[in-house]
Amino acid sequence: MISSYKKAHLSQISYKYAAVPNGRKSKKTEKNMDNTLIRTENLTFFYEGEDGFADTAEQKGVKNINLIVNRGEYVAILGHNGSGKSTLAKLLNMILSPTSGKIFIDGVDITREDFTEDGVFDVRRKVGMVFQNPDNQLVATVVEEDVAFGPENLGLPREEIRRRVNSALAKVKMTEYARHAPHKLSGGQKQRVAIAGIIAMKPDVIIFDESTAMLDPIGRRDVIDIMKELNRNEKITVINITHYMDEAAGADRVVVISEGEIVMDGTPREVFSDVKRLHKMGLEAPQSSELLTELNSLGLGIQGEALTCEECVELLLTKLDGHR
Amino acid sequence: MISDITLGQFFPGYSPLHKLDPRTKIILAVLAIVTVFLANNTASFVFLTLITLLLISISRISLDVIIKGIKPILFILIFTSLLNIFMTEGRGEPLVDVWIIKIYTEGIVRAIFMALRVTLLIVLTSMLLTYTTSPIALTDGLESLLSPLKRIGVPVHTFAMMMSIALRFIPTLIEETEKIMNAQKSRGADFTSGSLIKRARALVPILIPLIVSSFKRAEELATAMESRCYRGDKNRTKLVKLEYRARDLAFMAVSVLILTAVALLSTLPYSMSFSGLLLDIIFYKI
Amino acid sequence: MNEILKLENVSYIYGRGTPFEKLALDNVTVSFERGKITGLIGHTGSGKSTLVNLLNGLYKPTEGRVFLDGEDIWTNPKEIHKIRYRVGLVMQYPEYQLFDETVREDIAFAPKNLGLSEDEIAERVSESAGFVGIGEDVLDKSPFDLSGGQKRRAAIAGIIAMRPEVLVLDEPAAGLDPRGRREILGGLRLYAERSGATVILVSHSMEDMAHYCDNVVVMNSSRVYKSGTTAEIFSDPDALSEVGLDVPAVAKIARELCRRGVNLTGTLYTVEGVRDAIIAYMKGGTA
Numbered sequence: 001m002i003s004s005y006k007k008a009h010l011s012q013i014s015y016k017y018a019a020v021p022n023g024r025k026s027k028k029t030e031k032n033m034d035n036t037l038i039r040t041e042n043l044t045f046f047y048e049g050e051d052g053f054a055d056t057a058e059q060k061g062v063k064n065i066n067l068i069v070n071r072g073e074y075v076a077i078l079g080h081n082g083s084g085k086s087t088l089a090k091l092l093n094m095i096l097s098p099t100s101g102k103i104f105i106d107g108v109d110i111t112r113e114d115f116t117e118d119g120v121f122d123v124r125r126k127v128g129m130v131f132q133n134p135d136n137q138l139v140a141t142v143v144e145e146d147v148a149f150g151p152e153n154l155g156l157p158r159e160e161i162r163r164r165v166n167s168a169l170a171k172v173k174m175t176e177y178a179r180h181a182p183h184k185l186s187g188g189q190k191q192r193v194a195i196a197g198i199i200a201m202k203p204d205v206i207i208f209d210e211s212t213a214m215l216d217p218i219g220r221r222d223v224i225d226i227m228k229e230l231n232r233n234e235k236i237t238v239i240n241i242t243h244y245m246d247e248a249a250g251a252d253r254v255v256v257i258s259e260g261e262i263v264m265d266g267t268p269r270e271v272f273s274d275v276k277r278l279h280k281m282g283l284e285a286p287q288s289s290e291l292l293t294e295l296n297s298l299g300l301g302i303q304g305e306a307l308t309c310e311e312c313v314e315l316l317l318t319k320l321d322g323h324r
Numbered sequence: 325m326i327s328d329i330t331l332g333q334f335f336p337g338y339s340p341l342h343k344l345d346p347r348t349k350i351i352l353a354v355l356a357i358v359t360v361f362l363a364n365n366t367a368s369f370v371f372l373t374l375i376t377l378l379l380i381s382i383s384r385i386s387l388d389v390i391i392k393g394i395k396p397i398l399f400i401l402i403f404t405s406l407l408n409i410f411m412t413e414g415r416g417e418p419l420v421d422v423w424i425i426k427i428y429t430e431g432i433v434r435a436i437f438m439a440l441r442v443t444l445l446i447v448l449t450s451m452l453l454t455y456t457t458s459p460i461a462l463t464d465g466l467e468s469l470l471s472p473l474k475r476i477g478v479p480v481h482t483f484a485m486m487m488s489i490a491l492r493f494i495p496t497l498i499e500e501t502e503k504i505m506n507a508q509k510s511r512g513a514d515f516t517s518g519s520l521i522k523r524a525r526a527l528v529p530i531l532i533p534l535i536v537s538s539f540k541r542a543e544e545l546a547t548a549m550e551s552r553c554y555r556g557d558k559n560r561t562k563l564v565k566l567e568y569r570a571r572d573l574a575f576m577a578v579s580v581l582i583l584t585a586v587a588l589l590s591t592l593p594y595s596m597s598f599s600g601l602l603l604d605i606i607f608y609k610i
Numbered sequence: 611m612n613e614i615l616k617l618e619n620v621s622y623i624y625g626r627g628t629p630f631e632k633l634a635l636d637n638v639t640v641s642f643e644r645g646k647i648t649g650l651i652g653h654t655g656s657g658k659s660t661l662v663n664l665l666n667g668l669y670k671p672t673e674g675r676v677f678l679d680g681e682d683i684w685t686n687p688k689e690i691h692k693i694r695y696r697v698g699l700v701m702q703y704p705e706y707q708l709f710d711e712t713v714r715e716d717i718a719f720a721p722k723n724l725g726l727s728e729d730e731i732a733e734r735v736s737e738s739a740g741f742v743g744i745g746e747d748v749l750d751k752s753p754f755d756l757s758g759g760q761k762r763r764a765a766i767a768g769i770i771a772m773r774p775e776v777l778v779l780d781e782p783a784a785g786l787d788p789r790g791r792r793e794i795l796g797g798l799r800l801y802a803e804r805s806g807a808t809v810i811l812v813s814h815s816m817e818d819m820a821h822y823c824d825n826v827v828v829m830n831s832s833r834v835y836k837s838g839t840t841a842e843i844f845s846d847p848d849a850l851s852e853v854g855l856d857v858p859a860v861a862k863i864a865r866e867l868c869r870r871g872v873n874l875t876g877t878l879y880t881v882e883g884v885r886d887a888i889i890a891y892m893k894g895g896t897a
Contacts, residue, residue, distance in 0.1 A: 080787040081758055093551050121553055129551045132785075136541045137548035141334060141459045141492045148563035150552040155559035162563060179336040183495040186654065197552065213785045216654045217814050218854075243787035282789030287817070287859035287881055294885040300892075309859050313866045320872050320892065500706075506668055507707035510699040511768060512691060512723030529719065532709035536754060 036107070037205055037237055038069040038092060038127075043101035045087055060084040062091070062260040065101070069205070069239060074231045076251035077241045078271075080282040084260035085241045089209045092239075093129050094120050106204065125154060128203035132210040134190035135183075143185075143193050144169065144178040150201040161200075168196040171234070172226055188219020195226055205237035206230065212242065224250070245272070249286050249307050256281065273305045288312035333495075334458050340571060341383040341456045346465025348572040349452045352579050356448040359583045360441055368589040369440050375582055376444055376451075383456050393450055394443060401439050408435035459491035461564060468566050481557035489545070497538065504533050613641035614808050615665060615697070615776055620674035622660050634660040636832040637674070642776070642825075647802050647809040649819040649840070652829030653854060658812055661829065662780050665810070666697035679775070695724060698774030702781045704765035708753035713744065713764050716753050720772045738770035741801040743793060759790040763797070770801065777801075778810040783818065791815075795822050817858045820844060820879040828855065844879040860884045 043065040062084040069075055079085040090096040091103065094110060102111045109115075110123050131137050140146035144165050151161040169175045172192040182190055191211055198206055208227060212220040224247060230236045240247060248254045254271040256264035258281040264271050272278070272285040275293035284290065288306040292315065296302055302319050306312035336342075344352075363369050380390060394401075412435075414428025421427075453462060467484035474480050505515070508529045515526050622635040635657045642648050652658045663669040664676055667683055667690040675682050683693045701707070710716035714735055721731040739749060742763040748756065753764055766782060782798070783791040795811075799822055802809045813819055819826055819840065826843040828836040830853040836843060843850070847857040847865060857865075857879065864878040864887065874891055877883030 080789055090547075095547055095551060117555075121555065124551055124553045129548075131544065131548055133541075133544060135496055136544035139489060139492060139545070139549060141488070142336065145458065145460050145563060149549075149554070152561050152563060153553040153555065155561050158561060158563065158565055161561065165563065181334065181336065181495075182492075183499070201553065210785075217856075218653060245788075282787055284788040288863060290881045291860055291863065291884060294881060295888060298885070298889060309862045309866065312863050313870070316863070316867060316888070317870060317872070320867070320888070503701065504706060506663075507701050507704065508719075509668065509691075510666060510694055510701070511707070511720040512695055512772070513719075514691065514723070529707075529709045533706050536709075537706055 035070045035072075036068055037071045037073075037105070038067065039104040040065050040067045040091075041102040041104075042066060043088075043091060043098055043103060045091055045096060045099050047087075060087060060260055061099075062087050062257070065262055067255065067262065069237060071204070071237055072231070072235055074228070074238045074252040075240070075255060076248035076253070076268075077239060077255045077257060078243065078245065078248045078283060079241075079257035080243060083257045083281075085257045086209050087260075088257065089129065089207045089239070089241055092207060093127050094123050125201055126204045128198035128201055128206040130191070130194050130198055130206060130208045130211045132213050134187050134194060134214065137194050138182045138190060138197075141181055142178075143174065143180050143182055146182060146193060147196045147200050150197055154201060164200040164202070165196075168200040171199055171230070172196045173222075186219060187215045188222050191215060191219065191223050192226065195223070195230075199230070199234075199236075203236065205239060207239045207241065209241050210243070211240075212244065212247065220244075243283065245278075245284050245286055256283070268307055269305050272307060333454065335385055335389065335455050336458070337384055337456065339382060339384045339456065341379070341451070343571065344456075344575060345566055345568055345572045346457050346461040347469050347566060348568065348575060349457055350462075350465050350469060352575060353449050353452045355579050355583055356452065357445065359579075359586050360444050360448065362583070362586050362590050363441070364437070364590045365592065367592060368586045369437060371589060372444055372582075372586060373440065376447055379448070379451055383451055385451070385455055389455070390447060390451075393455075394446060397442065397446060401442060404442070405435040405439050408438050460488050463488040463491075464562065464564065464566060481560075493541070496541075497534070500537060501530065501534060504530050611641065612644045614644040614679055615810075616641040616677040617661070617664065617671075618675050618677065620664060620671045620676065622657075622664060622669060623672045624660075626672065633832055635664070635671075638832075638834055639674075640827055640834045640837060642808060642810055642827075644808055645802075645806055646824040647799065647811060647822060648825040648827060649823035650810060650812045650827050650829065651814070651816070651819060651855060652835070656829040657832040658829045659780065662699065662778055662810075662812060665776070665778050666699045667691075667693045668699070695720075695772045696774055697776045697778060698769040698772050700766050700769045700777070700779040700782060702784060704769075704782075705753075705758070705761035707765055707768065708761060711752060712750050713739075713753050713756070714749040716764065717749075717767045717771050720768060724772065734771045734773065735767075738767040739764075741770055741804070742767045742797050759786055759793060762786065762790075762794060766794070766798075773805075774807065776808045776810065778812075780812045781814065782811070783813070783815070791818065798822070816844075816856055820858045820861070828853070840879070841877065 044061070044063045046061040060082045065088060067088075077085050077088065087096065091098055092105070098111055102109055104110070105123050105126060108119070108123075110119065138146050139149050147165045147168055148161050151164050156164070165178075166175070169178055172195050174189065174192050174196060177185065177189065177193075182193060185193065194211075195206070206227075208223075212223050215223065227238050227240060228250065231238045240251060242248060249268045249272065251268060254264070254266065254268050255262055256271060256278070263281065264274070264277070272289045275285045275289055278285050285293070286307055288309055288311065291312060292302055292306055300319060302315055304311075304315055306315050341349075360372065363372050380387065409427055409431045410425065412428055412431030413426070414430035416429065418426040418428050419432075457465070463484040466487070467480050470478070470480045509515075513526060513529055515523065515530075517523075518526070617638055617640050620635055620638045621633070624630070624632045624634050638657070638661070640661075650658050650661065660669065664671060667676075670684060670687070676684065678693060678696060683690065708716050710719060717735045717738060718731050721734045726734070735749070736746075739745075744760065744763055744767060748760065748764075753761060756764060762782065766779070770777065777798075779798070783794045786794065795818055798809055798811070801807065811819075811823060823840050826836075826838065826840050827834060828843065828850065835853055836846075836849060844857055844861050847861060850857055860881050860883075861879040864874055864884045867888075868874055872891060874884070874887040876887040876890065878887060
């Protein structure tokens with residue numbers, strides 16, 4: 001079923017080729033009419049510069065990534081450490097430039113050679129990023145001044161910055177900490193401030209690059225809740241790069257990356273039904289899926305998938321009813 | 325603990341002092357330094373101390389914090405005071421004359437003045453600058469005051485940004501140093517005993533991890549800043565606009581008055597001055 | 611119970627006498643069983659990190675006493691560094707402690723501080739590298755060239771090399787992916803079995819607790835909320851959710867099945883345990 005999903009994507013790509021007129025190469029930015037926000041074409045990146053740097057143990061490249069993210073989607077990108085998932089994020093935000101392949105953001109080819117500095121600026125405004133270590137992304141010594149950093153860089157008028165800062169802090173529920181010093185906050189709170197700093201730039205998509213990895217369970221839950229709210233209420237596209245399968249389970253769609261390549265792409269239900277494949281890639285599935293797979297491998301033949309405990313209980317009961 | 329040091333920290337608040345324009349505060353701090361150096365007799369020092377206490381109460385920063393801020397320089401204070409007491413030769417009879425130790429009234433007075441001068445300097449400048457001004461506002465203020473230098477090609481914005489980032493990361497690095505120290509202690513590292521060379525070498529297991537992680541932090545921070553559209557001060561606006569208000573003018577006017585008052589007080593002839601009277605009462609009439 | 615470490619009426623106050631004074635541990639009495647893996651869980655701020663720092667004498671109790679093998683560790687405060695060799699502490703994100711030119715040298719740091727002979731040091735380095743799964747080829751690399759998971763393991767080896775009687779680890783698997791977690795925690799399990807050392811494991815992951823620990827201590831608002839065997843602790847999910855902690859998803863599934871009339875018995879908090887219980891139930895049912 002996963003391959004069928006991929007096929008659907010491929011057909012989408014070819015459809016778009018047909019739809020876009022030949023004027024693609026013109027310098028004018030063409031507005032795309034459909035729902036695609038991010039599209040990559042055979043995107044490849046190696047950590048290999050002229051001075052002979054190769055992949056380090058922690059930084060891995062990506063190869064032949066064909067990914068489409070639609071406006072308003074909530075996508076989880078799942079992969080083990082060193083799978084290349086963070087590299088992908090940095091490519092989309094133009095922190096890295098691809099070795100080969102193309103990236104289209106909002107219909108604009110950001111990989112073409114005559115792409116201007118202002119273009120880069122625009123991409124970074126549209127594609128916000130929240131990183132892993134909350135300490136290393138806050139610049140200011142007062143919460144609200146940090147949130148203002150992005151809007152200030154955008155050159156917005158003062159009143160607009162103030163409005164955005166206030167509303168962004170409210171959205172991450174940190175208004176009461178506006179005048180606090182960031183280093184006195186908990187990890188989860190710092191990360192919420194970092195998110196506010198991105199929201200204040202009004203991006204189309206926010207990429208969370210393992211933003212919950214260093215948080216405790218409460219901080220993690222808060223950040224996940226904010227991701228969901230932003231997606232649902234603010235219609236912001238969310239890409240959550242993670243290795244926690246429970247976070248992925250709550251997404252609309254899960255893309256699994258292994259060794260720099262997309263290996264699975266589908267709904268959480270589809271992806272997590274293939275527990276054995278996930279294990280091979282050093283990942284796990286939610287315990288409910290793991291349990292069903294274990295039982296099925298002993299020949300129980302339970303039909304269907306379960307992402308939640310409730311679903312799993314219902315499935316098991318139908319199987320066990322005969323034995324009561 | 326290292327993190328207990330309050331000197332140089334910012335205490336957010338909403339006092340009138342907090343609300344002053346950072347440029348005003350930088351100018352006030354310069355005036356304060358001049359004023360403190362002008363003071364040279366009891367009258368002027370008593371007056372300045374009262375002004376300082378008033379400023380502390382305006383700022384609503386607790387005395388505890390202020391006292392803690394002085395602690396790190398306590399040793400220097402005591403040391404210079406002792407030097408003054410023992411090294412000053414006075415005109416009259418020494419108060420104490422034991423063996424080679426001679427203590428004169430002037431020595432004691434001088435020690436008190438010296439200690440007061442250093443304390444007032446530290447308290448006034450940290451009150452005006454670090455305690456009540458966010459480092460970002462401070463650097464904004466400096467940037468604005470120094471902006472004329474931009475015309476002759478000085479990268480004022482870059483320097484200001486560097487300074488504010490440094491300030492932002494000081495607490496983080498202090499925390500990190502403590503963490504690393506504890507980790508190496510848990511591996512039996514000993515930082516407190518042995519010869520100087522041994523102790524210096526014992527710092528290697530702390531310094532290397534600290535440097536490595538600082539580089540990593542710097543890199544990650546640069547990435548994060550770039551991805552938040554940072555490109556120097558090109559087209560950059562500010563959330564906080566620096567604006568002189570009535571309050572700023574009032575404070576400036578008052579501080580010029582204070583400066584003048586201290587200057588006048590310090591010109592009072594020694595014998596006629598309040599300090600002369602006080603000294604007479606304390607040391608000669610008993 | 612044969613206890614190796616014991617806290618008796620221990621309280622700890624941060625920043626005593628300052629405006630930031632905070633009671634971090636409130637009259638805690640708890641003991642850790644010799645040769646077992648004990649899990650320590652609780653939310654941030656529950657006092658578990660403070661507890662960890664008290665175990666090897668990095669902090670001194672404000673009140674109460676800490677006993678190692680029956681002896682008060684603070685009898686002679688000047689000798690407290692000797693306690694740190696006996697109770698090895700692996701801090702959170704321990705990779706930041708790496709500093710030496712090679713992994714080998716770095717692991718040798720603690721044994722050198724212990725004043726051991728060259729031969730003894732070499733033996734300990736290869737032994738502890740073996741426990742955490744670091745191969746000979748990796749030993750001569752710079753610790754800064756390793757992957758995240760390898761760095762973590764090298765740092766843990768740096769503590770194991772002291773051959774501590776008790777090994778305390780604060781979230782050793784934080785930030786690692788499932789494979790990395792398994793390698794670290796599985797390695798620790800193996801280490802505990804082979805060396806006979808006692809292990810105390812701080813973790814936020816209930817699944818890891820259920821899978822790797824013999825006993826569990828639950829901390830909440832500066833006190834010990836509950837302690838017992840893993841089975842005891844996870845058999846009462848309501849008590850855990852009362853303090854904002856969760857049980858593993860399979861434990862919830864097993865409990866709901868029981869409530870709906872499927873009487874499962876066995877280790878009902880790991881995937882394998884619940885699987886076996888269901889299989890046993892089906893066999894019992896059909897028989």
